[in-house]
């Protein structure tokens with residue numbers, strides 16, 4: 001929402017004036033404009049949206065001409081795209097230019113909820129990479145897990161830990177993203193609360209917290225590993241000064257990114273640090289800052305041994321059924337915890353075993369099914385999984401009205417010919433399961449995800 005300049009906190013205005021000098025009036029003008037609307041398409045779900053333009057620093061980012069009601073688009077609930085502001089999609093350049101994504105890697109997204117960077121990372125890294133998507137606040141970790149399930153990746157482990165818990169995993173990660181909690185200056189146009197909560201004291205508080213987070217998690221990054229540090233703020237306390245602090249405390253190298261001038265990102269290079277500012281008067285996006293840092297210090301490394309994991313496997317009978325539910329079943333490990341079966345790439349079993357012993361796991365890979373008396377009830381995440389073998393299931397194509405009825409968990413008045421668990425599709429995107437009985441369809445959409453908007 002465009003903002004009233006007179007509502008901006010006076011010390012913020014003064015700081016921005018000092019920082020931007022001649023460009024300050026353009027910056028203020030941009031805050032009074034409508035924020036651009038952008039989405040990032042899920043490359044695994046092959047969904048097409050008409051009338052969009054490219055976010056230039058991405059492959060799958062698109063600007064929309066206007067803001068639709070995303071809640072009323074069934075494809076959104078099927079994980080066909082993620083709604084994300086465009087500047088933060090610049091993470092893609094940091095990964096593509098500084099990380100060899102042709103190799104499987106261990107990647108940590110430390111401050112991950114609601115999942116913008118994690119879903120993006122999942123689309124950028126090798127399919128057998130491990131992405132640990134962590135969120136310290138429990139309720140936000142559930143939202144994160146929901147968004148990861150919608151995206152459909154099976155190589156993501158969602159954890160709910162404090163950054164210092166990662167000290168238990170020395171030298172574990174090749175890449176670490178710290179999209180730090182910040183004073184939110186860059187989001188004023190989209191989030192009026194951020195503007196009302198802003199204060200100089202809070203900037204200092206955020207800056208100190210950010211240093212603590214980096215310190216706490218530092219030992220879990222490998223020697224030569226890459227740290228991507230980002231905030232959605234403009235001020236030096238949370239950006240350049242934190243990087244200066246890191247340079248003084250640790251042996252690090254700041255990496256330079258190639259940027260096209262037309263993108264409008266502003267490179268800062270001062271006293272050996274490097275970073276990239278995104279200002280709304282220069283880019284089609286919100287305020288953002290990003291820096292890519294290589295760790296040059298040696299680090300004790302936790303070895304992931306090639307031994308059997310301690311996970312319990314489902315029974316042979318269950319396993320045989322499940323293997324028909326997924327494509328490329330040979331490369332997948334199914335594990336059973338109580339009556340719930342999950343799966344992930346088999347090459348990650350050992351690493352996930354280590355995570356399970358050291359961290360609080362919310363989910364590991366994809367929830368496939370609940371086992372009840374040797375029968376399988378498919379989990380919602382299975383419908384949204386990019387590994388789902390659609391050929392194995394009957395499907396029901398829903399029009400937009402029926403799809404919305406389904407997502408509201410209402411009764412569907414359609415009567416398909418085939419009985420049993422049926423995949424609900426909207427524009428060829430799976431959105432969940434129904435159990436077709438002789439006289440009705442049992443709507444299996446998760447009650448807690450049901451849409452309430454009419």
Ligand SMILES: C[S@@+](CC[C@H](N)C(=O)[O-])C[C@H]1O[C@@H](n2cnc3c(N)ncnc32)[C@H](O)[C@@H]1O
Pocket residue numbers: 110111112113114115116117118135136137140163179180181182209213
């Ligand atoms: C900027 S948001 C992350 C946005 C997310 N990366 C995305 O792209 O969707 C920062 C996150 O850090 C979490 N956080 C807050 N305090 C924290 C702390 N002390 N340590 C780690 N994370 C924290 C917040 O709950 C929030 O989810």
